[in-house]
Amino acid sequence: MQIAERLGKIPPYLFMELRKKINKAKAEGVDVISLAIGDPVEPTPDSIIEELCRQAHVPENHRYPTDEEKGMLAYRQEVARWYRERYGVTLDPEKEILGLIGSKEGCHHFVLACINPGDIVLMTDPGYPAYRSSILMAGGEPWNVPILPENDYLPVFEDIPSNILKRARGMFLNYPNNPTGACATRPFLDRLVAFARETGIAVCYDNPYGEMVFEGQERLSFLMADGAKEVGVELNSLSKPFNMTGWRIGMASGNQEILAAMSKVKENTDSGIFNPIQYAGIHALRHEGASIDRMRAIYARRRALVLETLKKIGINFEPPKGTFYLWVPVPAGMTSLEFTNRLFEKTAVVVASGTAYGQYGEGFIRISLTVPDDRLAEAMARIGKEFA
Known part of the structure; x- marks a missing residue:
């Protein structure tokens, strides 16, 4: 075999x-x-579990999920409200938000949606190992961008060789960063958007730890930067802020073209998030801050x-x-x-x-x-x- x-x-x-x-x-x-x-x-939190149980008793919720791979509109609308209130970011629930079975799924679908075999995808070193696996499974070639203590664990775009940039079609970034705990800054996010515009590289900004910051550190979303929606998407998750790692519910937000391509991958891969989990996610975002x-x-x-x-x-x-x-x-x-x-x-x-x-x-x-x-x-x- x-x-x-x-x-x-x-x-x-x-x-x-x-x-x-x-x-x-x-x-x-x-x-x-x-x-x-x-x-x-x-x-x-108990109230999230109670909402799941309540919705699980609704017979209609036992069928294929509403809006299937995109995520139910009510969930996407709640994500849009969350981003507006937490980050000051305006998102169109119809076109700029996609429900995910956890943000890890989003990493995989981003590569399948944007990368052809032989394309280079940039990722940080040190970095979350699952990015490399997704890149390789899609036939892409990972290329490590060092992030060092002397640069506050932020990549120096100018140090990436020009021959690599010519073949690069995507980039994974993750701040607050796993494993270093480093956080991005607003000026860095502006530089990232400028870099992506100049090179034509699609950005996948993985932000599941966005709420996990300590005193003196501002909560940031990549989508807060001007032009971010023109060059990439942000992945997020309910796993870390609401202790819902096993529930597998998240979202991708940002560039309409990338999200449409990711949605096409999803519609040929899964049938979406179980409705009661989406209702529980709505409750979490709305009531459990x-x-x-x-x-x-x-x-x-x-x-x-x-x-x-x-x-x-x-x-x-x-x-x-x-x-x-x-x-x-x-x-x-x-x-x-x-x-x-x-x-x-x-x-x-x-x-x-x-x-x-x-x-x-x-x-x-x-x-x-x-x-x-x-x-x-x-x-x-x-x-x-x-x-x-």
Whole structure:
């Protein structure tokens, strides 16, 4: 039996490998604490669950989803209201918003909609590994754009070789950034639009952590920049702000031509989002803004605990102010993998090696704050004791 060659180009998915490692240790009786995966442990707010249950009892909602692959108009209208009130961005629900089964799906459909085999797609290094997989599955060629601490983890467009730009047709960007936690600025977004106009590159701006920012950091959408809708789309999700990772509901917004192409991919791939989940999404966007503030306060408290522990063991740094991750420099004289392995072997604490996100992730690890307070406190106690 023949298996498609494209699958051989795709590296093992980081988090699947981590789960295997964790499960093996647990099976051996080890009390493992994982700080490696960004999956909120706090439950989805009760009112959202109640809306899902109420709508699930409506027989009409058991049929194919309303408006199928586009997402029901009521959901898209609520997304438009959310963007207008949160970001000051005006969107046409009919043409400039597309419902998604989570933003990860949007990454894949963006590439299938915009990229031909052999086209280059730019992505950051370090960066979210799933972008590379989507590019490769569509027959595109990923090209890494370094993002470095000295540039506040923002790409320097002028450093991209001209021969690469001639073949580049798309670019993935993600701010607040996974894994670094770095945030974009308004001037950067303006430069991004200018760069995309000059090169003809379609931008896919992945923004699922847009609400996960700390004190002093402005919430930003790519679509706030003048001309953004002319050059790209923004992906967003209800997963992080409302603790709905398993619900799989998000949206793509922006350029009408790109969204129409993504919609064509979707109509030949899936049948849309289950209606009760869309109604629950409407309720979340309309009524649960306070839960976002509550979660930000929880993550800020956990963040302070981790930073305090790291400072005590000699790792002192000023972290960026976005996401529920910390991008932590490893102790002098150790590689990312060496530090990751030592933590696991000596403390049974799992973190993600920076090199899992690209070659420029060397020298860092990523710590997730999406664990219960008591488990995080235990993990910090173990680390503090090991490196005291």
